[in-house]
Ligand SMILES: [Zn+2]
């Protein structure tokens with residue numbers, strides 16, 4: 001039996017269990033850095049399959065690394081398992097986690113034979129937008145010695161190398177002074193007006209930024225009562241650009257708009273966060289080509305998506321991993337249209353037969369790609385040399 005058939009057989013033995021794991025995660029959504037049950041369930045399954053598991057790595061209680069095999073090529077599969085406030089697993093991270101477990105257990109069946117070490121890295125808090133799990137794990141050395149990394153993300157349709165852009169989330173706080181809004185308005189300093197001025201300024205600078213830049217946010221605190229001049233307001237904003245370099249050009253323009261709010265109203269402004277942004281994704285072309293072939297062999301071709309192929313999409317901290325380690329991040333379709341990621345309707349699609357099929361196909365395509373990386377001599381040489389030089 002060849003290595004890919006052996007991995008496929010192993011996957012067949014655990015498929016129904018992984019679907020159950022995916023559904024269980026979906027039924028218990030946990031927010032970033034609070035994924036206690038989710039991380040435990042995912043790590044437990046790998047433990048039961050004979051992986052050596054280290055929990056709470058890098059001072060992150062909901063991160064882990066689980067490894068199997070003793071081969072010289074070390075491939076990491078990233079497992080995300082955080083959910084979104086209010087709308088649960090509306091990004092399908094339940095599928096990502098189960099898929100990572102499936103891929104690693106299937107490939108581990110032949111790891112020593114083909115010369116692989118496989119690790120699942122449990123990466124918390126992908127949705128938080130700043131200083132997220134993978135960024136902290138990278139800083140603290142969790143990816144040291146890894147030669148290639150991959151993960152597959154659910155989406156409305158299959159897409160091999162989506163244009164994933166850089167992003168930075170930050171919080172803005174304005175401080176003014178309370179006063180009776182009718183009897184003594186001249187004694188008040190209005191922190192809600194500061195936000196209004198800032199949002200107007202942000203609206204105006206849209207004419208003078210790149211068409212691929214994004215600025216979007218919400219007011220999280222707008223005041224407490226209509227008859228009290230608001231003294232404390234807050235907003236959360238995300239800025240995005242095609243690259244970290246362009247993001248660094250956009251940032252001061254947007255920060256100046258928030259400064260304008262403070263100047264106009266005599267409030268004090270404080271900006272927190274934004275210090276550990278998400279990088280753009282650099283897809284490794286050779287790895288992506290192998291993944292494409294494996295996906296097609298499973299009867300899952302990549303359709304021509306026209307303008308979608310080059311249109312900027314979302315952001316992920318897998319981008320940061322991809323700048324440090326050759327990586328791929330294909331999107332796998334769960335047949336959800338018109339529902340798209342970050343909608344409650346998409347969350348409902350993440351436990352359908354189409355989602356379960358995506359789990360199986362994505363897991364196997366990753367397992368086979370890991371086997372290809374180990375058995376292609378030139379690619380293997382390139383991956384191991386790149387990391388030794390790093
Ligand atoms: Zn998301």
Ligand SMILES: [Zn+2]
Pocket residue numbers: 091092093126153
């Ligand atoms: Zn996501």
